[in-house]
Amino acid sequence: MSTAAEQTDLLPGQNLAHLLPPSWKQVIPTWFAEDTPSYDWAGFVVGEEEQDAILWGKSGGVVAGVPFFDEIFKYVDCTVEWLVPEGTVIPDGAKTKVAVVRGKARDLLLGERVGLNLLARASGIATVSRRFRDLAREEGWGGVIAGTRKTTPGFRIVEKYGMIVGGIDPHRHDLSSMVMLKDNHIWAHGSITNAVKAVRRVAGFSLLVNVECQDFAEADEAIAAGANIVMLDNLVGAELHGAAKQLKDKWRGKREFLIETSGGIVEGSLTSRVGPDIDILSTSAVHQGTPHVDFSLKIQPRKK
Structure with missing residues (x-):
């Protein structure tokens, strides 16, 4: 190092x-x-x-x-x-x-x-x-490694600071830092499209909207609704990289967005989750149980 x-x-x-x-x-x-x-x-x-x-x-x-x-x-x-x-x-x-x-x-x-x-x-x-x-760099991947908000209550600023010193992205620091619509938000509101449109009316232009998606169809809907980031949660292998490529190909030149992979990423599985169509890899393994x-x-x- x-x-x-x-x-x-x-x-x-x-x-x-x-x-x-x-x-x-x-x-x-x-x-x-x-x-x-x-x-x-x-x-x-x-x-x-x-x-x-x-x-x-x-x-x-x-x-x-x-x-x-x-x-x-x-x-x-x-x-x-x-x-x-x-x-x-x-x-x-x-x-x-x-x-x-x-x-x-x-x-x-x-x-x-x-x-x-x-x-x-x-x-x-x-x-x-x-x-x-x-x-990630040894794999030649130039995307973003990020932590998560699964931090210790009252100690978050220290843990996020440790991530920054280590050279990764701290991700959002709190609920106010970025809009993240997860499965419970979607289920409570009825649909991805309705949830994105509703939050856009109040969040304004300055906040990014990140939507947790379970598959290609959900991610496609989120992008169409105006999401800035789609998180392909717990997708792995060919399903992950295939969906990411399909999304990038479909929306190229039409919409600007980032693709995030998350869920169950540990040191041994990290390299299998990076790829040319993945922009962000987020994991709690850098701060939980370290x-x-x-x-x-x-x-x-x-x-x-």
């Missing part, structure tokens, strides 16, 4: 932390309230002497979650000096110095578990996201 800038397609000087809204910092006190709801018994022992602590990367993966880690330790009056940039791949099988955290011993230990849990989760998502994207990257924070022994 190459450098962080290449992996995330950043231009020089760009910083992913600039994507984050100011409001996300409001969650930091709630994380500490959860982890230390009452007395810090062990913190009483260590006192307030200024210390350095090394952040070690202990398993291979992509480092992600830097702005969150920084803010966690800022909350307890500590500073973080990063020795590797976000997006760096740390090697497996050896300990890697990732950062130095400085502050009072008691404060370092207050932030330790909150910071490590955050970093481990974000880095795990970035690592799997990077692997999925690289697999292994964490192992980090530890070790206060340096006092010099005698």
